Amino acid sequence: MRRAIRTPEASSGNGPYSQGIIAGDFVYVSGQGPLDPQSGGVVGSTIEEQTELTLKNIQNILKAAECTMDDVIKVNVFLASLKDFDRFNSVYVQFFNQPMPARTCVEAGLDDILVEIDAIAHLPDKNT
Template structure:
């Protein structure tokens, strides 16, 4: 039976610091659960300026930085959960979202939220199948 292994990364690794008590990722066998990433610049620990597209780009860079520690990419994502604070951003978010995947898109849920940590407009978490 697999053992649960939790990972927390230092900002010097390209992964931004956590905004609450959590692990950046938890591995169970060949499955990786990646905590929701915020549009935080890992170099400064600050929220990136800009609209939903600018924030989405930073969130995906942060997710990719976590996945790189496991020799995985966004194309290994099985399930994506997206949180948006303004659904009028839905179409612009989707236009940016699809540019981050080269293979078939993972399954996805998009949730409207009245607020996110650090004043973000978007947060994304992942369930990833790790490559063998």
């Protein structure tokens, strides 16, 4: 069984997809970018600004699924330019605690944004 996650606290995007899906014990967060949840417009001109908003969007989707960033086990990162890698990382590390999630980071042809991130989280055990 699967259930869609929906929150006004993150961008809803503009395609035929859910912000996130709960399936079994996992939450799958769709690719998020630096889009303002209210206007849907791109926010920020630097990789740091765009990374922060992108991760806040993910954080809010996870919150709607009753998870936190500590529950994230895998992240896929798409950067418009790998030249931004170090600057991206300076913001990324502020959102996660050890152990850091497994991660893939690649350069991708992104339209009008510098970063897109998707994530997989494991739902916390409510019995512990």
